[in-house]
Amino acid sequence: MNNINNSMTMRIKALSVNESFARSAVAAFCVQLNPSIEEIGDIKIAVSEAVTNCIVHAYGYGEGEMSITVELYDNTVAITIQDFGKGIEDVDKAMQPFYTSSPEDERSGMGFTVMNAFMDKLEVISESGQGTSVYMEKIVGKEAEVKC
Amino acid sequence: MNNINNSMTMRIKALSVNESFARSAVAAFCVQLNPSIEEIGDIKIAVSEAVTNCIVHAYGYGEGEMSITVELYDNTVAITIQDFGKGIEDVDKAMQPFYTSSPEDERSGMGFTVMNAFMDKLEVISESGQGTSVYMEKIVGKEAEVKC
Amino acid sequence: MKVLHTTSYNLLTIALQGELDECCAKTVRSELDSIFATENYNAVVFDLSMLEFMDSTGIGVLLGRYKTLASQNRPVYITSPNTNVDKVLKMSGIYSIMTRIDR
Amino acid sequence: MKVLHTTSYNLLTIALQGELDECCAKTVRSELDSIFATENYNAVVFDLSMLEFMDSTGIGVLLGRYKTLASQNRPVYITSPNTNVDKVLKMSGIYSIMTRIDR
Ligand SMILES: Nc1ncnc2c1ncn2[C@@H]1O[C@H](COP(=O)(O)OP(=O)(O)O)[C@@H](O)[C@H]1O
Ligand SMILES: Nc1ncnc2c1ncn2[C@@H]1O[C@H](COP(=O)(O)OP(=O)(O)O)[C@@H](O)[C@H]1O
Numbered sequence: 001m002n003n004i005n006n007s008m009t010m011r012i013k014a015l016s017v018n019e020s021f022a023r024s025a026v027a028a029f030c031v032q033l034n035p036s037i038e039e040i041g042d043i044k045i046a047v048s049e050a051v052t053n054c055i056v057h058a059y060g061y062g063e064g065e066m067s068i069t070v071e072l073y074d075n076t077v078a079i080t081i082q083d084f085g086k087g088i089e090d091v092d093k094a095m096q097p098f099y100t101s102s103p104e105d106e107r108s109g110m111g112f113t114v115m116n117a118f119m120d121k122l123e124v125i126s127e128s129g130q131g132t133s134v135y136m137e138k139i140v141g142k143e144a145e146v147k148c
Numbered sequence: 149m150n151n152i153n154n155s156m157t158m159r160i161k162a163l164s165v166n167e168s169f170a171r172s173a174v175a176a177f178c179v180q181l182n183p184s185i186e187e188i189g190d191i192k193i194a195v196s197e198a199v200t201n202c203i204v205h206a207y208g209y210g211e212g213e214m215s216i217t218v219e220l221y222d223n224t225v226a227i228t229i230q231d232f233g234k235g236i237e238d239v240d241k242a243m244q245p246f247y248t249s250s251p252e253d254e255r256s257g258m259g260f261t262v263m264n265a266f267m268d269k270l271e272v273i274s275e276s277g278q279g280t281s282v283y284m285e286k287i288v289g290k291e292a293e294v295k296c
Numbered sequence: 297m298k299v300l301h302t303t304s305y306n307l308l309t310i311a312l313q314g315e316l317d318e319c320c321a322k323t324v325r326s327e328l329d330s331i332f333a334t335e336n337y338n339a340v341v342f343d344l345s346m347l348e349f350m351d352s353t354g355i356g357v358l359l360g361r362y363k364t365l366a367s368q369n370r371p372v373y374i375t376s377p378n379t380n381v382d383k384v385l386k387m388s389g390i391y392s393i394m395t396r397i398d399r
Numbered sequence: 400m401k402v403l404h405t406t407s408y409n410l411l412t413i414a415l416q417g418e419l420d421e422c423c424a425k426t427v428r429s430e431l432d433s434i435f436a437t438e439n440y441n442a443v444v445f446d447l448s449m450l451e452f453m454d455s456t457g458i459g460v461l462l463g464r465y466k467t468l469a470s471q472n473r474p475v476y477i478t479s480p481n482t483n484v485d486k487v488l489k490m491s492g493i494y495s496i497m498t499r500i501d502r
Contacts, residue, residue, distance in 0.1 A: 052352075108353070111351075
């Protein structure tokens, strides 16, 4: 990973109307690295999973904020999605496919599995009561070519 | 203006490749208030003017960051665009139509005039060496209707 | 999100249009359940050709509907997802219980 | 941003395609100047039908080109801006020096 070329941080309310904004804004920022349409789709879904988790799990549909940081390197996108909500007691368990703490909401327990599958790197840092930080990386495009 | 319904803050590098991202992201966030296409166009251009000024004037094309905050009220969008650059010595003079400090760059001196014309409110707070904060409001749409 | 439906020869076709995420999941769920309760059918096809986006919340919605329909012995099929939607469906293993049929 | 051009009967038509802002202004300026230097023409039309966005930086670019062309007695016209581009052009007063012609 080379020198950081560009970066963006946004802070938004943990409202479900912001889900589509969040994934589109991240995708729009990543366009600078010339990703393919499929890569953009992968990034959108991974962002959507992490953002949904903030709204649903971190704040239980209540008030809260989340922060999304996107860093662009030569051919890599690094995304950090952070909340200040209730945190995860057992991260390893939470990351298991099909594990969900809210089966009654028909959640599939596939959120982390999707992030893992669609991105090239996934790191989750969390502690009970301390919020959660999800860090993901994806290698995209062929070459960083900045156009306008 | 009623209770704030939603808000977003982003911090981006003052790079000209970020101009189109910034105006599109603000526009995408405002869509929640059902603005007309013309209103979205007005917002995009006003944001573009303020963002360009950060890049060109505040940092003179050099390194720097800007922060963009969008607040949605019942039928009003409030946008604050802030930089931490060189500031404006005489704000009243700067806001005059056709005044520009860089005529050699073929700047038109119409930036503030455009913001004023296309938004419903414009407030500029600045001091030499202290950065600049541009606050704008626009009344949009008919009614706040949140869809997804 | 729009949920459209037509029934012909006892085949109920549900077309999902737009972006299926957590924001609209609740509405979509109840729209689907009310269609399932009122139509006359013995099999269901989800036509995803107009579905632009879906994440794992959507998987949950589909699986939830599947459970009810399977318990009534009504088979469920999926047709025409776009590349990205297809990727999520594949990795969720959903195709092993809802066959993908393409024309 | 793309700058396209055609010349016919000494009328040079420049079509601007995309978004004209500060990011591409420098490139657009030098592309225009090299077209102006090489073509054979006595009037210029800016066809803005494919211009999706323009801000006051674009006004500066147009005014800059106008100055040179006017000093050579070459009239400059504008055609087919979209509603939002038209609004900026109007408020800048540019139509008083570059006539808007529509077909
Ligand atoms: N940001 C978060 N804050 C608190 N808990 C979380 C967060 N993200 C995930 N979790 C926990 O991890 C579990 C698994 O998450 P995930 O794989 O996304 O599946 P799902 O969202 O369908 O439950 C969740 O059920 C929840 O208990
Ligand atoms: N963010 C800023 N930081 C420092 N100076 C600024 C800033 N915004 C505007 N200015 C000053 O105000 C003047 C007028 O701005 P504007 O009306 O946008 O016209 P233009 O950008 O074409 O010069 C600029 O030329 C500059 O001197």
